[in-house]
Amino acid sequence: MKITIHIWDLPHRLFHWLLAASVTASYITAKIGGALIDWHGRLGLFILGLLVFRIVWGFIGSTHSRFVTFFPTFSRLVAYLKGRWQGIGHNPLGGLSVIALLATLAVQVGTGLFANDDIAFEGPLFDFVDKSFSDQLTGWHNTVFDFLLALVVLHLVAIIFYRGVKKTNLVVPMLTGKKKIPIALAEAVATDHDKGFGPLRLILSLIISSTVVWGVSGGISQLYPVQSQQQIAQAAPSSF
Amino acid sequence: MKKKSTLAILLVASANAAVAGPIEEQIRFRQSAYSFAAWNISKIKEQVVNHPETFNKDSVAAAANAIAAVANSGLGALYGEGTDKGVGWKQTRLKPEFFQKKEEVTVAANAFNVAANELAKVAATGDVNAIKTQFGKVGESCKGCHDLIRINE
Numbered sequence: 001m002k003i004t005i006h007i008w009d010l011p012h013r014l015f016h017w018l019l020a021a022s023v024t025a026s027y028i029t030a031k032i033g034g035a036l037i038d039w040h041g042r043l044g045l046f047i048l049g050l051l052v053f054r055i056v057w058g059f060i061g062s063t064h065s066r067f068v069t070f071f072p073t074f075s076r077l078v079a080y081l082k083g084r085w086q087g088i089g090h091n092p093l094g095g096l097s098v099i100a101l102l103a104t105l106a107v108q109v110g111t112g113l114f115a116n117d118d119i120a121f122e123g124p125l126f127d128f129v130d131k132s133f134s135d136q137l138t139g140w141h142n143t144v145f146d147f148l149l150a151l152v153v154l155h156l157v158a159i160i161f162y163r164g165v166k167k168t169n170l171v172v173p174m175l176t177g178k179k180k181i182p183i184a185l186a187e188a189v190a191t192d193h194d195k196g197f198g199p200l201r202l203i204l205s206l207i208i209s210s211t212v213v214w215g216v217s218g219g220i221s222q223l224y225p226v227q228s229q230q231q232i233a234q235a236a237p238s239s240f
Numbered sequence: 241m242k243k244k245s246t247l248a249i250l251l252v253a254s255a256n257a258a259v260a261g262p263i264e265e266q267i268r269f270r271q272s273a274y275s276f277a278a279w280n281i282s283k284i285k286e287q288v289v290n291h292p293e294t295f296n297k298d299s300v301a302a303a304a305n306a307i308a309a310v311a312n313s314g315l316g317a318l319y320g321e322g323t324d325k326g327v328g329w330k331q332t333r334l335k336p337e338f339f340q341k342k343e344e345v346t347v348a349a350n351a352f353n354v355a356a357n358e359l360a361k362v363a364a365t366g367d368v369n370a371i372k373t374q375f376g377k378v379g380e381s382c383k384g385c386h387d388l389i390r391i392n393e
Contacts (some may be wrong), residue, residue, distance in 0.1 A: 033383040035376025038289065083284040120285045120375070132330075139393030150388070168254040232279070233286035 003186055007089060007179040009062040009197055011053075011205070016174055019050050023105070023152075027145075037121040044112045045124070045217050051106055052209040060205065062197045064089035072096040087189055088181055097155060104148045111141040113216055122219050127226045254292040263320070267328030270318040273310050273331075280306040281378075284363075288372050304356075304363035304371075305376065311356035316349065333391040341388060348384040355381040 008016075026043035029036040032162040042204040058067040070090035079085045080092040090098055114140040126134055162168045280303035287295045324336045338345060355378045362374045 032380070034380035035289075035372070037379065117383075118274075118386065119379045120281050120289075135393050142392045233282040237296060237302060 001183045002180045002184050004180050005088065005186060006062075006177055007064050008177045009065060009171055011057060011197070011202055012061060012065045013174055013177055015050055015054050015057070018053075019047065019105075020135040022050065023148075023170050033117070033119070037117060037119070041112075041121060044109055045213050047105065048109045048113075048216065049213040051102065051109060052212045053205050054102060056205040057206050060201045065109045066123065070095040070098070072099065086185065088179070088185065094158075097151070097158065101148075101155065104144060104151055108141065108144050108148055111144065115141045115180065125220070127221070160166070167220050186208050249297045263323050263326045264328060266318040266320055267326050267332045267334075268321050269328075270315060271328045271330070271332075273313065273315060273318075277307050277310045280304070280310075284359075284371070284375050287377060288368055292368055295368055299362075300371065301363040301366070304360040308356045308360040311353045333393070335391050338389040344388055345385070348381070348388055351384055352378070352381040 022043050026040050026047065029040040029043065057065050063069055070087075070092075072092040072095040076085060076092040077096070085092060094099050113123045114130070114134050116122045116126055116131050116134050117138070118135075122134075129137070159170050242301055283303040284300055284307075287300055319334070319338065321339065323332065324334045326332055355374070359371070359374045359378050362370045
């Protein structure tokens, strides 16, 4: 006997698919370059907002979005590898993958904020660091991307593996939010998996994430103005 | 005509590194050239893309002419043998593969020439939208060489 439970709440699912789309788009815009590099910058800020939202949601979202529910602690990992783990949401290896992806994306976005492309683009916090340090961070931004790509490939391979070998479809629950599980399992593990989240928590998460994005995209510069290239670039034509 | 001259300069430079002087000098000159171009690029970016309300036709046209002048100056002469290692104003980031990729480099370098000359032409008209479009193409042509022969830091 199986029952259907709500596993991924709507904000969680929206986060997931928006993240997948915006990371893909930011890769494409960076590869093409030219005028699209400005869109790469905007996408980066959007991804920053998504990441902050996800971190907040990891504390106040519904059960299976919370870090405490799926954080890959050592004992959980050991239990899983010995086949003794029981659960509904991310298994410990999946949890490890989630944490690795979020952390890598955070480094990627963090370095991008200070980066420059030595052509016509500077991250929104470029003016707060030396050019040489910005160059260094840009190098990391390029290098970390390869690591991120490897994690994304692993993520996709795992989904195909679950589909083909374990006969579990991971994609549909991420679309519908619903998952069919055996009643026995539902009774064996936490009973509050259907608990919702309420509009207040959602609003709070959105306020926090949009405040952070506003801050790095111009708010901080307004509060703490620094010497920027803008002054040199805006200067009227000189008489000589 | 310009294509031919760039190619000729690249070939001469590879045949005889002594043409453009000591390695450090070549690196310093080319770093200076790109740095000067960067200042002019930042002016166009600021006045055309970021804050078009500050657009000044003369300033942007002068900047575009400067970029074109850098592109047309025969920079290939500054890429002599051995200039993948050395310190100009700072350590060069030229990949050693540069010397095995002469043909690809020539194509990429010519793309920059063509795009920069077109930008100078468009800038003279003062048409902000057209300048913006062509400015993006110049950026793409910069990236062409960066991706090909520049070391990631």
